[in-house]
Amino acid sequence: MNVVVVGGGTWGTGFSCVLLHRGHDVTLACRDPEQARTIDETGRNPRYLRTADLEGVTATTIAEAPIADADVVVLAVPSVAFAEVAAGLPGDAPVLSLTKGLDPATGARLSTRVRGRPVAVLSGPNMAEEIADGLPSAAVIASEDHELAERLQEAINSMIFRVYVNDDLVGVELCAAAKNVIALATGGVDGLGLGDNAKASLITRGLVEMARLGEAEGAAPETFSGLAGMGDLIVSCFSSYGRNRRAGELIARGATAEEAVAEIGQVVEGLTTAPVLRDLSHRLGVELPITEGVCRVLGGESLDGLLASLMGRVPTAE
Secondary structure, eight states: OEEEEEOOSHHHHHHHHHHHHTTOEEEEEESOHHHHHHHHHHSSOSSSSTTOOOTTOEEEETTTSOGGGOSEEEEOOOHHHHHHHHHTOOSOOOEEEOOOSBOTTTOOBGGGGOOSSOEEEEESSOOHHHHHTTOOEEEEEEESOHHHHHHHHHHHOOSSEEEEEESOHHHHHHHHHHHHHHHHHHHHHHHHTOOHHHHHHHHHHHHHHHHHHHHHTTOOGGGGGSIIIIIHHHHHHHOTTOHHHHHHHHHHTTOOHHHHHHHHTSOOHHHHHHHHHHHHHHHHTOOOHHHHHHHHHHTTOOHHHHHHHHHTSOOOOO
């Protein structure tokens, strides 16, 4: 297949390695011409995943990428840019979204911002650093177009990157967005040194929040115990590579959100998603206490105050 990956960040770079390993013709479309030139000349991304071998990938700018001639366009851009990038794509090739978040402007799932072409979403416990190193992982591809999902599964699945098909597009997208917010909170647990019991408890209750939101939106319950739900949540909350977990840890130790992002040097989607997810829950009438708490901390409340409010909630049945 001729595949154009739009977005030269960590996951766009790592996923290009997955596609290259499967023998596809891969173009990595970057926003910055200098970044594209360096990748083309050296086979290395000078900014992200610097050790990833991109020999065989053609790098260019987004404007110059052969998107109109692609068999599939992979979008690996931040959620704040997703709708604009999707709207500007030439041609009618299917889109495979790697972005985990919600549209900040509308609160909509990102797949709904792709118009006039089929769309699928890939999600799961996929730390790009490990994938670029050739370590095994698994993912799900969800789409309302089952034939597209199966075609992409066949094109991407390998001995080191196992791909499952999931027809619950709503659930997979909500998991991908909500898990980043829970990872911010668990990073706060790490930053305060509250221990593994607290962290495991928070992750478990976070999964309940994710499933509660999914139920209100008509998602399948089993999605939340699968790769896009529990799988991605676990790795996001425990991995040293997890940007959201790391941001939460830095904030708990006194950094502002802006300072945390500056130190990490990459987009932290949970910071964008938290208020959008909170507002969505209000519209749906769904209670998300951890998400609410994350938003309050980002608004200036102390983590100690948040902990007291969460632990002081009226006990109830699990």
